[in-house]
Amino acid sequence: MKRLERAFYARETLTVARQLLGQRLLRLLDGQRLGGRIVEVEAYIGQEDRACHAARGHTPRTAVMFGPPGTAYVYFIYGLYHCLNVVTEAEGFPAAVLIRALEPLEGLPLMRRRRPGRADHELANGPGKLCRALGIGRELNGLDLVSSDVLFIEEDAPIADEAVQTTPRVGVRGDAPALAAPWRFLIADSPFLSRR
DNA sequence: CTCTCGATGCGCT
DNA sequence: GCGCATCGAGAGA
Numbered sequence: 001m002k003r004l005e006r007a008f009y010a011r012e013t014l015t016v017a018r019q020l021l022g023q024r025l026l027r028l029l030d031g032q033r034l035g036g037r038i039v040e041v042e043a044y045i046g047q048e049d050r051a052c053h054a055a056r057g058h059t060p061r062t063a064v065m066f067g068p069p070g071t072a073y074v075y076f077i078y079g080l081y082h083c084l085n086v087v088t089e090a091e092g093f094p095a096a097v098l099i100r101a102l103e104p105l106e107g108l109p110l111m112r113r114r115r116p117g118r119a120d121h122e123l124a125n126g127p128g129k130l131c132r133a134l135g136i137g138r139e140l141n142g143l144d145l146v147s148s149d150v151l152f153i154e155e156d157a158p159i160a161d162e163a164v165q166t167t168p169r170v171g172v173r174g175d176a177p178a179l180a181a182p183w184r185f186l187i188a189d190s191p192f193l194s195r196r
Numbered sequence: 197c198t199c200t201c202g203a204t205g206c207g208c209t
Numbered sequence: 210g211c212g213c214a215t216c217g218a219g220a221g222a
Contacts, residue, residue: 053207056208059207059208060207061206061207061208075206076205076206077205077206078203078204078205079203079204079205079206080203080204080205
C-alpha cells in the first residue's frame with residue numbers, strides 16, 4: 001500500500017485528524033509488521049490550546065511539535081505509559097494528532113504476546129495500550145514517519161462522514177473555547193475504541 | 197457492566 | 210513538590 005506523504009500532514013490539524021481515521025499505522029518490530037486501522041484520534045492545536053503540550057512554548061520536550069509535519073511525537077506519561085502523536089501543519093507551528101486507538105490487523109500473534117491476557121479488541125484500544133502493543137517508546141520520538149521503515153502510516157480505505165463522530169477530548173476540561181471543542185474524532189461503530 | 201484508586205517518571209512551577 | 214492527553218485491579222450491582 002501507498003504511504004502517506006508529507007503533504008498529508010502539512011494541513012490544518014483538524015483536517016489531518018479527520019483524515020487519519022481509517023488509515024493504517026504500522027510498526028516494524030523483530031522483522032514483523034504490527035499495526036492496524038486508526039479508529040480514534042485527538043487534535044492538539046497551537047499555543048492557544050491550553051491542553052496542548054506546546055501551550056507554554058518551545059521547550060526540550062515540546063521541540064518536536066514545532067518541527068516538520070509527519071514527525072512522530074512520543075511522550076512518557078504517568079510513569080508507565082507512552083503516547084504517540086503525529087506532528088501537523090507548517091514547521092514552526094506547534095500542533096499534533098494523538099493516536100488513541102487501533103483496530104489490530106497485522107501481527108496479531110506478536111501483539112497478543114505483548115499484551116498478555118487481553119482480548120483482541122483490547123490490544124490497542126487506548127493511547128498507552130497501542131504503544132505497548134506495538135513497542136513504541138521514546139526512542140521513536142522525533143522519527144520521520146514519511147521516510148522511516150520502522151514506524152509509518154499507509155493509505156487505506158477512507159471513512160464516510162456518516163460514520164465519523166466527534167466529542168470533546170478525553171481528560172480535557174475547561175471553559176476556554178479550545179478546551180471545550182470537539183476535537184476527538186472516532187469511527188462511531190468501531191468495537192476498538194478507548195471508550196464508548 | 198460501573199466506579200474508585202494506586203502505580204510511577206518526569207517536566208515544569 | 211505537583212500534576213499529568215493512562216491503565217488495570219478490585220469491589221459492588
